[in-house]
Every structure is written in C-alpha cells, then in structure tokens.
Amino acid sequence: MRRINEAHTFFTSFTNTKARKFVQEILKKNYAEAIMVHHPEAHLLEKEDVTDKCQYLVDSVFQRIEEIQASPEELFPLFAQLSRNKQPRDKIWFDEFLQAYQFYKHQRKLNRRYEKIKNYLHGSSYCDIGCGGGDFVAFLKHYHQPFQQVAGIDVMDWRTEAVKEEIGFQMLDFSQPDTFSKVKYDTMSCLAVLHHVGNTDEAQGIFLQNIRKSLSEGGRLIIEEDVILPEDELLRHQEYQEQIQQLKEYQINLSDFLQFDYATQKDCIILIDFLANALAVGVPEMAFPCGFRSIEAWTDILENNGFSISKVKIAGFVPGNFNQSSHVYFVLNKK
Numbered sequence: 001m002r003r004i005n006e007a008h009t010f011f012t013s014f015t016n017t018k019a020r021k022f023v024q025e026i027l028k029k030n031y032a033e034a035i036m037v038h039h040p041e042a043h044l045l046e047k048e049d050v051t052d053k054c055q056y057l058v059d060s061v062f063q064r065i066e067e068i069q070a071s072p073e074e075l076f077p078l079f080a081q082l083s084r085n086k087q088p089r090d091k092i093w094f095d096e097f098l099q100a101y102q103f104y105k106h107q108r109k110l111n112r113r114y115e116k117i118k119n120y121l122h123g124s125s126y127c128d129i130g131c132g133g134g135d136f137v138a139f140l141k142h143y144h145q146p147f148q149q150v151a152g153i154d155v156m157d158w159r160t161e162a163v164k165e166e167i168g169f170q171m172l173d174f175s176q177p178d179t180f181s182k183v184k185y186d187t188m189s190c191l192a193v194l195h196h197v198g199n200t201d202e203a204q205g206i207f208l209q210n211i212r213k214s215l216s217e218g219g220r221l222i223i224e225e226d227v228i229l230p231e232d233e234l235l236r237h238q239e240y241q242e243q244i245q246q247l248k249e250y251q252i253n254l255s256d257f258l259q260f261d262y263a264t265q266k267d268c269i270i271l272i273d274f275l276a277n278a279l280a281v282g283v284p285e286m287a288f289p290c291g292f293r294s295i296e297a298w299t300d301i302l303e304n305n306g307f308s309i310s311k312v313k314i315a316g317f318v319p320g321n322f323n324q325s326s327h328v329y330f331v332l333n334k335k
C-alpha cells in the first residue's frame with residue numbers, strides 16, 4: 001500500500017509537463033557536467049561523447065517510465081531494475097558515469113558537504129541521523145579533528161564493509177515516539193532525510209523530538225533539505241532574497257526553477273528526489289513520503305519542536321553536483 005501511494009505521488013508530479021521537462025533537461029546537463037568535473041581522467045574524455053551518453057541514459061529512463069504510466073505498481077520494480085546498484089547493471093549505465101560517480105561519492109561530495117557545514121559543527125561528539133551509507137560520518141572522523149566520537153543512526157543499514165569498521169552505528173526508527181539515542185551528541189546532522197520521514201506535522205514532529213532528545217544540552221542540529229521557494233515567501237524575507245540574488249548569478253537551474261509556481265516547484269523536487277535516490281544513489285527501497293516544505297514552513301515546525309534557528313543558508317542547485325535540487329541548510333540550536 002505504501003509503495004502504491006508513493007508511485008501515485010510520483011506519477012502525479014510526472015504528469016506535470018513543465019516539471020517533467022525541467023527535470024529531464026537538468027539531469028542530462030548536470031550528469032554530463034558532473035562527469036567532466038569529477039572523472040579522475042576527465043582530460044581524456046570527449047565532452048560530446050559524454051553528453052550523448054547522458055542524453056541516452058536520461059531519455060531512456062523517462063521513456064521507460066512513460067511506458068508504465070498506466071500501471072503505477074510497476075514503478076518500483078522498474079526503479080530496482082534501473083538502480084546503479086543492480087547487478088548486472090541495466091544497459092543505460094556507462095563506464096565514464098560509474099567511474100566519475102564513484103570518485104564523487106567517496107571524495108568530492110563529502111568534501112563539498114564538509115565545506116558547507118564545517119563552520120557550524122560544534123563540540124566533540126557527532127551523530128548523523130539518517131546516515132545512509134555512513135560515508136560522511138567516516139569522513140568527519142578523519143577530517144574534523146574536534147570530534148572525538150562519531151556515529152550514525154538509520155532505520156536501514158546500507159553501509160559498506162569499509163564504513164562498518166570505521167563508525168559507530170545504531171539501527172533506530174526515529175519516526176517512532178520515544179525512540180532516541182541514549183548517548184547524547186553535541187552536533188547532529190540530518191541531511192536529505194526529513195522529507196523521507198513523513199509528510200505531516202505529526203510525523204516530522206515526532207522525528208524532530210527524537211533528535212532533540214539525542215542532543216546534549218546546548219546541542220546543535222544541522223539540517224539539509226530540498227525546499228520549495230515560492231515568490232511571495234521570498235518577498236517577505238530580505239535575507240533570503242539577497243542570498244538568492246547572489247546564487248542566480250551562476251546557477252541557471254535555480255533561476256529557471258524560481259520561475260515556477262509553488263505546485264510545479266514541488267513537483268520538480270519530487271521527481272528529482274525519486275530519480276536521484278532510485279538511479280544514481282541506487283536505493284529505491286527507502287521511503288518516499290515526499291514531505292517537502294518551504295523555508296517558512298520548516299521554520300515553523302522546527303521552532304514548534306524545541307529548536308531555535310541560528311542560520312538559514314540557501315545553497316541552491318550547486319553546479320558540479322550529480323544530484324542538484326533547491327538545497328537549503330538550517331543551523332539550529334536546542335532550546
């Protein structure tokens with residue numbers, strides 16, 4: 001039942017032609033650019049050849065989704081077939097993508113994320129809630145010296161063997177009331193997770209309260225979310241407008257995204273999120289309740305669940321990333 005509801009959500013967004021076209025085009029462009037940036041031997045690659053292969057990859061995916069539009073129950077089996085992690089891999093995948101993505105996932109992405117949040121890390125203990133593969137936790141263990149203790153929590157364990165040896169881990173479902181870590185942490189992060197937890201105030205509220213209970217007194221929470229950026233909301237906040245203005249100078253994808261209304265922006269984010277996690281990340285098993293919000297709506301639920309907002313940093317559609325969306329970082333203090 002859960003999967004069929006998720007498939008319906010996906011197809012509702014997929015039938016929004018503006019959103020579908022936008023996502024199809026940015027995926028082709030972003031993949032090609034990311035391969036040329038992150039491939040360890042990028043200087044040996046032909047840009048046109050890479051562009052053609054990315055076009056084939058993305059167009060094939062969209063065509064195969066279109067073919068099953070009348071049968072939503074076939075969506076997740078199709079995602080499982082197309083996942084980068086499926087063995088043997090589907091013929092859409094090609095060596096240059098796989099090599100560049102591997103390098104990006106284990107090095108550049110971690111570095112880039114660290115650069116974005118390092119100034120907000122606080123204290124000597126750290127836990128990433130919804131840590132996924134756990135690579136970022138392992139990265140911080142090595143590169144963020146003040147952290148003496150690092151760990152991950154997730155409802156699923158999809159860490160690699162190498163990461164399993166590196167980090168502490170608890171398998172916990174933070175969507176359940178009173179499920180939290182007995183060990184308390186000075187900093188916690190929750191990166192691209194909250195929209196996977198639920199799509200109601202209640203479900204996301206329980207999750208946030210569990211995070212709050214896992215934090216030390218005076219603890220810090222850093223959230224990364226893909227947010228809806230409606231025009232009327234931006235007009236109410238000078239500081240967001242200023243950040244957006246700067247980003248628009250070099251983020252064409254963000255400029256195009258901002259021209260859409262609330263509903264189409266949300267459809268774009270939904271399609272990007274499903275496709276990123278099902279294809280390149282390759283974990284279609286995770287839940288997709290699509291609990292996306294605008295910055296104001298996040299601010300409300302965060303404040304209502306015991307956090308004060310220290311900073312809202314709009315990162316946008318970061319050029320060179322394989323999976324781009326309207327990323328925003330929230331830096332919060334436990335009240």
Ligand SMILES: C[S@@+](CC[C@H](N)C(=O)[O-])C[C@H]1O[C@@H](n2cnc3c(N)ncnc32)[C@H](O)[C@@H]1O
Nearest residue numbers: 130131132154155156173174175191192193196
């Ligand atoms: C999109 S992935 C993000 C993984 C990682 N934070 C990253 O950015 O690469 C979302 C993660 O949230 C986890 N998650 C979803 N619901 C959860 C829950 N109720 N409790 C703990 N983790 C959860 C999923 O299992 C998945 O690993």
